[in-house]
Amino acid sequence: MSPEHAPLRSGPRVAVLVSVGRHPVTGRPRRADQDARAVELALGLEQADTRLLHAGRHDDDSDSALRGYLGMGFDSLELIEQNADADVVPALVEALRTQSPRLVLTGAHAETGEGSGMLPWLLAEALGWPVVGGLAAIEKIERDTATLLQALPRGRRRRLRVRLPFVATVDQSAAPARQSAFGPARRGGFEAVAKESRADELQAVWQVAPARKRPARLKVVKSGSARDRFKAAAAKSGGGGGKVLEDATPDQGAEAIMALLREEGVLR
Amino acid sequence: MLETILPVLLLAALVLMAIGAVRRVQLWRQGRAAPVPILKGLMAMPRRYLVDLHHVVERDKYIAHTHVATAGSFVLAALLAIVVHLFGFDNPVLAWALVAASAVMFLGSLLVARRRINPPPRLSKGPWMRLPKSLMAFSLGFLIVSLPATGVLPANLGSIVLALVLCAVVVWGLGEMFFGMTWGGPMKHAFAGALHLAFHRRPERFSAGRGGEHRSTGLKALDLNDSNTPLGVGQPADFTWNQLLGFDACVQCGRCEAACPAFAAGQPLNPKKLIQDMVVGMAGGSDARYAGSPYPGKPVGEHSGSAHGPIVGVQEKALVDADTLWSCTTCRACVEECPMMIEHVDAIVDMRRFLTLERGSTPDKGAVVLDNLIATDNPGGYDPDSRLYWAADLELPLMSDRGRAEVLLWLGDGVFDMRNQRTLRALVKVLRAGGVDFAVLGNEERDSGDVARRLGDEATFRSLAERNIATLARYRFDHIVTCDPHSFHVLKNEYDAYGGHYAVYHHSGFIDRLIESGRLQLDSRQRGSVTYHDPCYLGRYNGEYEAPRRVLKALGVELTEMARSGYRSRCCGGGGGAPITDVPGKQRIPDMRMQDVERTGADLVAVGCPQCTAMLEGVVDAGAEVRDLAELVADALATDAAPANGSAATSDSQSSRRHTEEVTS
Numbered sequence: 001m002s003p004e005h006a007p008l009r010s011g012p013r014v015a016v017l018v019s020v021g022r023h024p025v026t027g028r029p030r031r032a033d034q035d036a037r038a039v040e041l042a043l044g045l046e047q048a049d050t051r052l053l054h055a056g057r058h059d060d061d062s063d064s065a066l067r068g069y070l071g072m073g074f075d076s077l078e079l080i081e082q083n084a085d086a087d088v089v090p091a092l093v094e095a096l097r098t099q100s101p102r103l104v105l106t107g108a109h110a111e112t113g114e115g116s117g118m119l120p121w122l123l124a125e126a127l128g129w130p131v132v133g134g135l136a137a138i139e140k141i142e143r144d145t146a147t148l149l150q151a152l153p154r155g156r157r158r159r160l161r162v163r164l165p166f167v168a169t170v171d172q173s174a175a176p177a178r179q180s181a182f183g184p185a186r187r188g189g190f191e192a193v194a195k196e197s198r199a200d201e202l203q204a205v206w207q208v209a210p211a212r213k214r215p216a217r218l219k220v221v222k223s224g225s226a227r228d229r230f231k232a233a234a235a236k237s238g239g240g241g242g243k244v245l246e247d248a249t250p251d252q253g254a255e256a257i258m259a260l261l262r263e264e265g266v267l268r
Numbered sequence: 269m270l271e272t273i274l275p276v277l278l279l280a281a282l283v284l285m286a287i288g289a290v291r292r293v294q295l296w297r298q299g300r301a302a303p304v305p306i307l308k309g310l311m312a313m314p315r316r317y318l319v320d321l322h323h324v325v326e327r328d329k330y331i332a333h334t335h336v337a338t339a340g341s342f343v344l345a346a347l348l349a350i351v352v353h354l355f356g357f358d359n360p361v362l363a364w365a366l367v368a369a370s371a372v373m374f375l376g377s378l379l380v381a382r383r384r385i386n387p388p389p390r391l392s393k394g395p396w397m398r399l400p401k402s403l404m405a406f407s408l409g410f411l412i413v414s415l416p417a418t419g420v421l422p423a424n425l426g427s428i429v430l431a432l433v434l435c436a437v438v439v440w441g442l443g444e445m446f447f448g449m450t451w452g453g454p455m456k457h458a459f460a461g462a463l464h465l466a467f468h469r470r471p472e473r474f475s476a477g478r479g480g481e482h483r484s485t486g487l488k489a490l491d492l493n494d495s496n497t498p499l500g501v502g503q504p505a506d507f508t509w510n511q512l513l514g515f516d517a518c519v520q521c522g523r524c525e526a527a528c529p530a531f532a533a534g535q536p537l538n539p540k541k542l543i544q545d546m547v548v549g550m551a552g553g554s555d556a557r558y559a560g561s562p563y564p565g566k567p568v569g570e571h572s573g574s575a576h577g578p579i580v581g582v583q584e585k586a587l588v589d590a591d592t593l594w595s596c597t598t599c600r601a602c603v604e605e606c607p608m609m610i611e612h613v614d615a616i617v618d619m620r621r622f623l624t625l626e627r628g629s630t631p632d633k634g635a636v637v638l639d640n641l642i643a644t645d646n647p648g649g650y651d652p653d654s655r656l657y658w659a660a661d662l663e664l665p666l667m668s669d670r671g672r673a674e675v676l677l678w679l680g681d682g683v684f685d686m687r688n689q690r691t692l693r694a695l696v697k698v699l700r701a702g703g704v705d706f707a708v709l710g711n712e713e714r715d716s717g718d719v720a721r722r723l724g725d726e727a728t729f730r731s732l733a734e735r736n737i738a739t740l741a742r743y744r745f746d747h748i749v750t751c752d753p754h755s756f757h758v759l760k761n762e763y764d765a766y767g768g769h770y771a772v773y774h775h776s777g778f779i780d781r782l783i784e785s786g787r788l789q790l791d792s793r794q795r796g797s798v799t800y801h802d803p804c805y806l807g808r809y810n811g812e813y814e815a816p817r818r819v820l821k822a823l824g825v826e827l828t829e830m831a832r833s834g835y836r837s838r839c840c841g842g843g844g845g846a847p848i849t850d851v852p853g854k855q856r857i858p859d860m861r862m863q864d865v866e867r868t869g870a871d872l873v874a875v876g877c878p879q880c881t882a883m884l885e886g887v888v889d890a891g892a893e894v895r896d897l898a899e900l901v902a903d904a905l906a907t908d909a910a911p912a913n914g915s916a917a918t919s920d921s922q923s924s925r926r927h928t929e930e931v932t933s
Contacts, residue, residue, distance in 0.1 A: 023643040025651050030643060071628060179635035181628030182727040183499045186492070 011047030012141055012164065015099055017092065017106035018054050018077070019113075020065040029061040031068030034107025036177035038170040039072055041138060042105055043178070048141075053095060055080040055088035056113075058190070070188030071180030079190040087200035089119060093126040094195055102164045103146065108133065108171040114203070117169075124167040132160060132168040137175075270413055270431055277438060278354045281446040288450030289459065295550055296516065298575045299509035300497075302469065309466035312474070316465040316609075320474045324607045331383065331521075338376030338403060339458070342445065345369035349410055352417055363417035370411035377403035390522025392540070394559025399444070399454045406441025413438060452551070460516035461608050467510045470611060483810050485761045486603075486614035490621065490726045500621025500724060504549035504587070505575045511615060515546040517608045520560055524602030524612065529839040530595040530846075534854025536563040537595035539602040539612045542588065546615070549573040549587045563592055564853070579619055582627075593619050594631050595851045598722050598844030599804040604835050613844075620724030630723055631849045638725050645714035645732065647848075650684045656710050658689040662696055665707040667743045673707035675699070675778075676743065678750035678759065681715050682878040687885065688751075691878065694902035695751050695775055701905050702787040706749070712739050718754040721762070722844040730766070733758075737768035747771040749778045751898055753805035753877045754843070760810065774806050776816040776876050776897050783822045789906040792824035799828050799870035799892075801861065801884065802837035803877035816876055819897055823904050828868040838864060842879035858883040866891040874900060 016039050021032030042050040052069055056062060058081050070077055080091050096104060109117030124131040136151040139159070146166070150158045151173030245256055261267040326332045348366040351357050381400035387393070413434055415421045449455040468474070472484050490499055501507055507515075524539035525531055531538050541555075541563055548555050554572035562568045566589065573579065573587030580590045593616055602612045624630045630638060640649035656664065667676065677699065682688030699706050714736050717729035748770050750756050760772040773781075782788045800820060806812050813834050820827055832838045841847070841857025862884060865873045872893045875881050884894045 025649065026644050028643050030639075073628075179624075179628035179630060179638070181624070181626055182492075182725070183626040184628075187495050 011045065011049060012102040013099070014042045014045060014048045014050045014103045014105065015053050015096060015101035016042050016050060017104065017119075018052050018066065018069050019107065019110040020054075020056065020062045021111040029065040031065055031177070031180065032107055032111045033177070034109070034170055034172070034174075036069065036072070036180075037172075037174040038105040038107055039069055040177040041135065041170060041174055043072065044175075045138060045141065050074075051099070051101070052077040053080070053092070053099075053193075054078070055082050055092050055095070055195075056086075057082065057084055066190070067185040067188065068180045071182065071185030072178055073181075073184060074188055075184075076189045076191045078193050080193045080195045082195075082197040083199065085199050085204065086197040087203070089122045089126065090198050091195035092119075092123060095193055096123065096127060100165075103141070104129075104165070104167045105135070106167070106169055108169040120167050120169045127165075127167070130162060130166045132162055132166060133171075134173055135168040135170050136173045270416075270434065273435055274353045274413060274438070275356070277435070277442060278350060281442040282350075282354075285446045285450050288447065288452075292450050292452075292456075292459070292516070295575075296509045296513045298505045298550065299507045299512040300505075302508035302510050304467045304510055306467070309468070309471070312471070313462060313466040316468070316474045317462070321465065321607060321609060324605070324609075327605075328523075330379070334376055334379040334383065336376075337372055338380060341369040341373035341376060342403075342406070345373055345407065345410055346445070349414075352414065358417065360418050363414055363419075366414045367411055367418060370407045370414065374404060374407035374411060377407055388522075388526075389561060390526045390540075392520035392522065392558075392560035394557065396454050396520060396559070402441060402444030402448075405437050406445045409434060409438040409441045454519075457517055457519040457608065460513055461519075464510070464514045464517040465609065467513060468609060469508065469510050469514065469614070473609070483761060485757070485809075486611050487617055487721060487762065488614075489730070489765045490625075492727055492730065498622065499625040499726070500623070501579065501615070501618040502622040502626060503576055503578055504546060504573065506622070507546070507615065507618065511611075511618075512546070512550050514608075514610050515543050515550065515615075518543045518547070518610060519608055520544065521607060522560060523605040523607065524610075525561060527601035527605045527836070529597060529599060529601065529841060529857045529860070530851075530853070531561075531564065532838075532860060533841070533857045534564045535595040535851050536566050536589065536592050536853075538563050542592065542616070543610060543612065545571065545573075545588050549577070549579060550575055563589075566592075580623060590623060590629065590631065591851045593623065594634075594849040595846070595853075596844055597804075597839045597841055597846040597857065599839035600808045601804075601836070601839065604808050617722060617724060620722075621726055622724070624724035625727065630725070631851075633848050633850070634723050634845065637845070637848050638720060638723060638728055641715055641717075641720050641725075641728050641732065645735075646681050646684060647715060647719055648681070648684050652714070653711050655679070655683050655713060656708075658683055658686075658692070659696070662693070664696065664710070666710045667707045667745075668710070668712065670707045670743075672744035673705050674746050675704055675706040676740070676745040676748045677706045677708045678716075678748050678752070678755055678772075679708055679713060680750060680752035680755045680878065682752060685878065685882070687881060688878040691751055691881065691896040691898050694896065695898040697902045698779060698782075698788070698898055698905065699749075701789075701902075702782040704782070704787075707743075707745075709739060709743075714739075716752075716755040716758040717762075718758045719845050719848070721758070723848070733763055733766050733768070737763055737766055740768060740770070747773055747778075749773045749775055751775040751876070751878065751896065753803040753810075754879065757805045757809050774810075774812060774815070774876065776806070776819055777812060779897065779901055780815040780818050780822075783819065788901070790822055790901070790904045791906040792822060792904065795823065795825050796872060797828050797868075797870045798825045798872045798874055799830055799865055799868045800833070800874045801830070801840065801865070801880055802833055803875070803880050804837065804839050804843055806876060807837055808835055816874070816897055819901065820874055823900055825874075825900075828870050830864045830868050832864060840877075840880040840883040842877075842883040847879075847883070856887075858887050862887040862890045862892070 018035040019032050021030045023030050042048060052074055054066055054077060058079060066077055080095055082088050082091060106120055109115050120131055132148060132150060134151040135148055136157055137149040138146060139149060140147040144164055146162050146164060148160045148162060150160050152158055245253060325335060345366060348362055348369060352362050352366055377400050380403060384397055384400050444453055445455055449459045470484060470486050520540055522540050528539050538561055540560055544558050545555055552574040556569040558568050571585055571587055579587045596616045598613050600613050637647045640647055644650060645652050679692060682692060714732050717732035721729035748759055753774055756772055756774045759770055798820060800816060802813060817827060838861050839857060840861050870892055872895060874897055875884065875894060876897045881894055881896055
């Protein structure tokens with residue numbers, strides 16, 4: 001939606017970063033599940049001026065996938081065209097600086113490409129904004145702050161109050177995305193945003209190989225009765241080794257993390 | 269005195285009728301354009317009325333006789349009245365004919381009145397209750413005023429009071445029969461109905477002079493590239509003009525309501541009310557004046573709309589609610605029963621198209637199923653490369669290896685369903701026993717697009733259809749055989765529009781041919797009592813009622829028919845994506861169907877459709893076993909005729925399979 005045609009909305013500006021997804025079974029391009037959930041969250045905000053933003057190549061595959069987001073009820077999507085080998089972070093940072101949204105939503109990690117989940121953190125670092133992971137719901141947005149529900153493991157939720165602007169990532173805990181309708185998807189358009197495409201030099205020296213399927217431990221159900229099986233399924237996972245630091249200084253925190261990493265054999 | 273007033277009255281009625289006709293036509297013309305051969309249609313109309321329409325009306329003998337007497341003599345009386353009283357032809361023969369026609373019409377109207385004394389609940393009340401009296405007024409009025417012209421009575425009879433009374437009766441009759449015909453009274457059905465027959469949207473459904481009716485899909489392809497028109501029907505004016513005309517032809521006889529499985533199950537659908545709602549929408553207003561059964565659970569008077577307003581509201585109530593449209597199983601029972609040849613199902617799918625393609629509001633699991641069809645070419649989201657896992661031991665010949673075969677066996681999405689895999693195994697065994705040269709597409713096969721299309725997703729249907737047609741074009745085969753009537757219908761009738769023309773057999777028809785040509789040796793020992801459930805997409809959609817029954821007969825089965833069988837078969841509830849959208853009702857459609865089965869006392873119901881099998885087998889505590897025709901035939905194969913092929917031996921009789929399961933578990 002360009003500012004001229006956009007309906008006057010008094011609410012905050014929201015940018016949703018969307019990527020090209022990949023179906024887990026057939027590998028066909030589609031809207032990425034987490035990004036679509038981020039769009040769904042944004043659509044739930046009353047009065048918000050929401051824009052979709054994508055940085056990447058524009059070809060047949062990405063076109064059909066990106067139209068999936070338009071089909072959720074958007075007239076247009078801002079497209080920063082980038083080369084295949086580009087690092088999209090600088091271009092996105094520039095675009096977000098000019099747009100100056102109050103809130104940036106995106107999936108926790110992409111279904112194609114690097115998919116490292118680093119992008120929101122790199123963006124936030126470059127913009128100097130906080131990051132909220134695992135956003136489950138946006139309860140309220142006021143002038144300077146937002147009240148959020150953050151998803152924690154095992155279905156728990158934590159209420160957070162965060163100063164605007166910030167970056168938030170969305171994973172499977174958020175509500176599933178609405179159906180993408182063919183008509184609006186077909187009619188929606190792409191608004192080109194010109195940004196320089198900078199090659200990712202690090203990536204150029206990487207060796208890329210298809211992921212190997214890791215062997216998974218078979219789940220052996222030992223007990224016979226339904227009650228026992230239910231208890232086994234509902235039991236908390238057997239971690240238990242963690243410890244909670246309260247009122248720790250950053251140094252103490254870092255110390256504890258290093259100790260854990262050594263214990264787990266990540267650092268030697 | 270009457271001599272001077274009567275021509276004036278007639279002329280006034282005719283002028284008002286003409287004005288009403290123009291207004292009515294303008295209402296219809298709000299709809300989208302549709303090319304119709306006007307002259308050809310008008311020429312075909314009398315035959316369509318006298319043969320096809322009467323064929324349906326005749327199913328109710330009482331009303332058929334009543335209608336012939338009333339309508340036939342009304343047309344005659346009206347024409348003669350114009351000649352005698354308006355143009356003043358003073359001819360005793362014409363006058364006598366007019367008197368006779370009026371008399372027959374009066375007798376007819378007495379029969380109409382008798383039907384209305386204690387009307388069945390499917391009939392609409394309201395203005396329809398006054399119709400017999402109006403018919404009497406017209407016939408009696410013209411009978412008496414025409415007597416002087418015959419010379420039986422003197423021209424100046426009786427007092428001025430009697431003349432005035434007669435005048436009033438004639439005005440009433442003319443008001444209902446001429447004025448009401450085009451201004452929206454019950455007689456509107458005659459005017460709109462005649463034109464609807466002439467300009468029908470699916471003219472091929474009518475019988476031709478030389479032979480039976482042609483089967484077709486009523487669904488028209490959408491132009492997906494035209495970005496100026498919304499996809500599907502979002503407001504009454506989005507229907508084509510001849511669809512609007514068709515809605516206007518409804519006589520509110522409620523035969524559709526009596527046949528509708530969703531209505532019987534207490535789901536919020538009544539085909540008659542739906543058609544009336546479209547009429548309300550076309551003319552603008554509220555449904556408060558509707559005088560028939562409502563949608564179950566939805567009181568009359570809360571919905572309203574206009575020609576250019578939404579049919580389904582986004583937040584607020586509009587003309588109809590979305591769950592009404594999603595309750596339909598597309599079984600076409602209403603279309604089959606409608607004496608006015610109205611096409612309800614196609615209109616419902618047109619409206620669903622708008623909800624799915626423009627609003628993205630396919631309910632319940634609909635959106636998931638459509639996403640799966642887009643991403644994996646099957647509704648369950650299974651890996652498309654696993655289509656033949658069920659047949660790992662059968663060594664099915666693949667088209668990609670063979671290039672050509674006599675029969676292309678279309679397996680359908682039942683390959684992912686363990687119940688239907690048993691049917692498919694049985695069918696393979698039967699084909700092998702018959703020495704049929706067949707091959708399958710294997711992983712190259714995709715969903716036929718049936719569910720996507722009925723859920724309104726024309727884009728996904730089209731994509732599947734085009735890719736299936738491209739795959740089929742690479743191979744050579746004489747015909748396609750499938751055990752799924754939905755695939756059968758789509759391959760046979762709906763791929764036509766995209767350039768796929770095939771000779772398709774449902775497995776019942778093909779097995780029937782095998783038996784007839786002596787290629788199958790059946791051991792036709794006596795079996796228990798069996799009844800047969802006609803699948804909608806095989807029966808009503810494609811007119812195949814006999815082949816499955818011939819196969820059962822060849823098996824030596826004593827067939828007990830259900831009260832609702834053949835063209836009146838009750839749907840299993842599995843069509844049109846109804847199990848996916850799953851609109852709640854008071855009872856389940858398959859439960860009602862199993863009760864039908866149990867009423868026959870049969871202990872086995874033979875089916876010919878994976879959907880029907882799944883729906884009927886899902887009935888808890890059913891009194892009858894559900895078996896597919898292919899399974900019954902496979903069980904009856906004469907043992908020496910079975911090939912010594914090890915692969916076919918795996919699916920032997922049911923008892924031995926049970927035994928194996930017991931050992932392994």
